[in-house]
Amino acid sequence: MAIDKSFFTTAVHAGAHPEQVTGAVMPPIFMSTTFAQEAPGEHKGFDYSRAGNPSRDGYEEALSALEGAKHGLAFASGLAAEQAVAQLLNPGARVLVCDDVYGGTGRLFRKLYAKYNLDFNFIDMTSLAEVKAAAAAGPVDLIWVETPTNPTMKIIDIRAMAKIAKDKKAILVVDNTFATPLFQSPLKLGADIVVHSTTKYIGGHSDVIGGALMTSNDELHQQLRFIQFAAGAVPSPFECFMLHRSVKTLAIRMTQHEKNALAVAEFLSSHKKMKKVYYPGLAKDPGHNLAKEQMSGFSGMVSFDHTGNYSEVVSFLKKLKVFTLAESLGGVESLVNHPEKMTHASVPEELRKKLGIGHSLVRLSCGIESADDLIADLKLALE
Ligand SMILES: *Cc1c(COP(=O)(O)O)cnc(C)c1O
Numbered sequence: 001m002a003i004d005k006s007f008f009t010t011a012v013h014a015g016a017h018p019e020q021v022t023g024a025v026m027p028p029i030f031m032s033t034t035f036a037q038e039a040p041g042e043h044k045g046f047d048y049s050r051a052g053n054p055s056r057d058g059y060e061e062a063l064s065a066l067e068g069a070k071h072g073l074a075f076a077s078g079l080a081a082e083q084a085v086a087q088l089l090n091p092g093a094r095v096l097v098c099d100d101v102y103g104g105t106g107r108l109f110r111k112l113y114a115k116y117n118l119d120f121n122f123i124d125m126t127s128l129a130e131v132k133a134a135a136a137a138g139p140v141d142l143i144w145v146e147t148p149t150n151p152t153m154k155i156i157d158i159r160a161m162a163k164i165a166k167d168k169k170a171i172l173v174v175d176n177t178f179a180t181p182l183f184q185s186p187l188k189l190g191a192d193i194v195v196h197s198t199t200k201y202i203g204g205h206s207d208v209i210g211g212a213l214m215t216s217n218d219e220l221h222q223q224l225r226f227i228q229f230a231a232g233a234v235p236s237p238f239e240c241f242m243l244h245r246s247v248k249t250l251a252i253r254m255t256q257h258e259k260n261a262l263a264v265a266e267f268l269s270s271h272k273k274m275k276k277v278y279y280p281g282l283a284k285d286p287g288h289n290l291a292k293e294q295m296s297g298f299s300g301m302v303s304f305d306h307t308g309n310y311s312e313v314v315s316f317l318k319k320l321k322v323f324t325l326a327e328s329l330g331g332v333e334s335l336v337n338h339p340e341k342m343t344h345a346s347v348p349e350e351l352r353k354k355l356g357i358g359h360s361l362v363r364l365s366c367g368i369e370s371a372d373d374l375i376a377d378l379k380l381a382l383e
Contacts, residue, residue, distance in 0.1 A: 001296040007066075007182055008251045015061030015244065029241045030054040051229050055237035059244040066181040066202075066247065067194050069214035071221040073228050074240060078177065078197025079104050080233035081211030083112075085142075085173055085193060087227050088220070091117040093141040096134055098125040098156060100149040100355045102175065102197075103344050122351070125156045126287075131164060140168040145191075146175040147184075148287070151303045151339045151363040152356055153278040155287030158294055162190025171220070177201070177330075182254045183297035192217055193224075198243050200330030201300075204253050208242045210235050253332065256368040257300030260334075263371040264364060264378065265302045273382050275305040275360065300366045301329060303339075310359040313338070317362070319381035322373055329365035334374055337363045 019027040030053055035046040046052050056074055063072030075081035082105055089095070097109060099122040109120040123134050125145060134140075143165045147156040158174060165172035173193045174186035180201045186194050196202055198210035215221050228234060235243070258281070265279035280291035281298030291298060306313050317325050323336040327343050337343055339357050347357065366374060 001293065003182065003296040010065050011062075011182075011251045012248045014065030014247070015058040015063075016248070017058065027054070027058065029237050031237050049237065050232050050234055053237050053240070055240040055244075056235065059240040059247075062244055062247045063196075063212045064214055066250070067176070067187055067214040068181075068185060069187055069194065070216040070218070071214065071225075073213045073221075073224055074198075074235050074243070075211035075213070075228065076233045076235050076239075077209045078102075078195070078199055078211035079108055081195055081197075081213050082108055082175075083233065084213065084224055084227045084231065085195065086113045086118075087231065088171070088223055089113075089118055089141060092119075094119045094121065094139055095142045095144060096121050096123060096125075096131065096140055096170075097144040098146055098149060099123055099351065100152065100154065101144065101146050102150055102177070103346050105144070105146070105175070107346050125161065126154050128157065128160055131161065135164050135168055140165075140170040142171045142173060143168075144173050144175070145186075146178070148178045148280055148291070148299065148301070150178060150301070151278070151337075151344065151361065153280055153285075153287065153301060153303060155280055155290045155294075157290055158184075158186055158189040158191060165192075166190070178301055179295055179297075179299055180250065180254050182251050183258070183299055184295045187214065187216055189294055192220060198246075199328065201254065201257070202246060202250060202330075203243055204246045204250065204331060206328060206331035206333065208239050208246075210239055210243050253368055254297065254299070257330075257366055258297045260366040260368065260371045260374055261298065261300040261302050261364075264366050264374055267375045267378065268302070268304050271379075271382060273307050275307050277305075278303040301363065302366060303361060303363045305356075305358075306360045306362060308360065313360055313362065316381050320377055322369060322377040323364065329363075331365070332368045334367035334369060335365040337365070339363055 033049045037043045060072040172191045174191040175195045177197045177200050194214040196212040262281045268277045279302045280287045323334045326335050
């Protein structure tokens with residue numbers, strides 16, 4: 001799939017309107033929690049900032065435009081956005097979830113929501129047969145997909161999941177955090193709701209926690225908008241300003257992230273200390289063909305299995321200078337992460353084993369530095 005060039009324009013202009021009183025091209029941040037009314041209930045569209053705020057409105061307009069959605073909703077974190085989706089469910093609902101979802105998503109479902117008599121079935125969604133069998137085993141209310149998956153970059157067929165969701169009258173949710181709206185448009189492939197941790201690529205500078213939901217379904221939007229207002233997990237006007245600012249450079253950042261990731265993945269593939277490299281942009285990657293069909297780029301995340309034991313992996317991690325050892329991803333600076341001990345420590349050990357998250361697995365978030373410097377850093381640390 002080819003990149004939609006108009007995305008570069010949309011990202012810069014969506015929701016960015018000069019302020020009406022002064023003409024300021026960059027509108028001020030509306031920190032006000034409340035808004036003057038002319039008569040009870042008569043106001044200019046804003047009454048209380050949990051319900052709506054001009055800084056959030058502009059940003060939400062940008063969010064919806066990024067995914068080509070009718071509606072965008074901003075939340076205080078990716079997990080707050082996910083929690084709003086969970087709150088759509090009624091007791092007794094059955095949910096199919098891909099087995100290598102983001103660790104925090106698994107924790108939210110297993111530790112917080114399962115007790116409300118919700119049935120979460122974790123399955124390998126790269127196997128269509130497994131999904132079909134799970135769907136045939138009972139009613140399905142919601143299907144939760146994350147693709148590419150974290151940390152082994154598996155690709156799940158969104159169109160195929162949409163077909164199953166439609167048959168079961170289930171809501172299809174896609175976590176699009178890794179791919180970003182530049183490289184993947186789940187709504188166009190049949191998803192009902194897109195989720196983002198805007199903490200990652202959309203924010204892009206590792207300085208704001210945020211989440212978002214996008215949908216073109218009016219009814220779902222109404223329910224989610226009500227949950228946003230009634231449960232109150234909203235971002236501050238300042239965070240909305242920061243994230244809206246980030247949106248403008250999303251396309252140009254992603255282009256460089258991807259270029260670097262491909263260069264790094266190719267370098268690693270030919271290195272003798274690599275057991276396996278996970279990057280859907282590599283022709284030999286098992287998800288490559290499907291990724292090429294449903295994505296217009298492969299994003300900036302690369303994982304690999306080192307041939308050495310744990311202490312050799314730690315010594316490699318310590319030697320890196322350009323890559324910082326830290327959780328999270330999607331910032332302009334390159335990060336390295338040890339999933340087993342860091343981001344995926346909360347994943348049950350059995351499941352970690354099944355997913356191939358062991359001592360030797362390392363995940364890279366390739367930043368926007370020079371690819372030569374990233375490769376030189378890795379090369380030296382691997383010696
Ligand atoms: C980080 C992340 C989340 C959670 O988002 P927060 O902003 O940390 O709450 C959800 N999904 C994916 C894929 C993530 O990487």
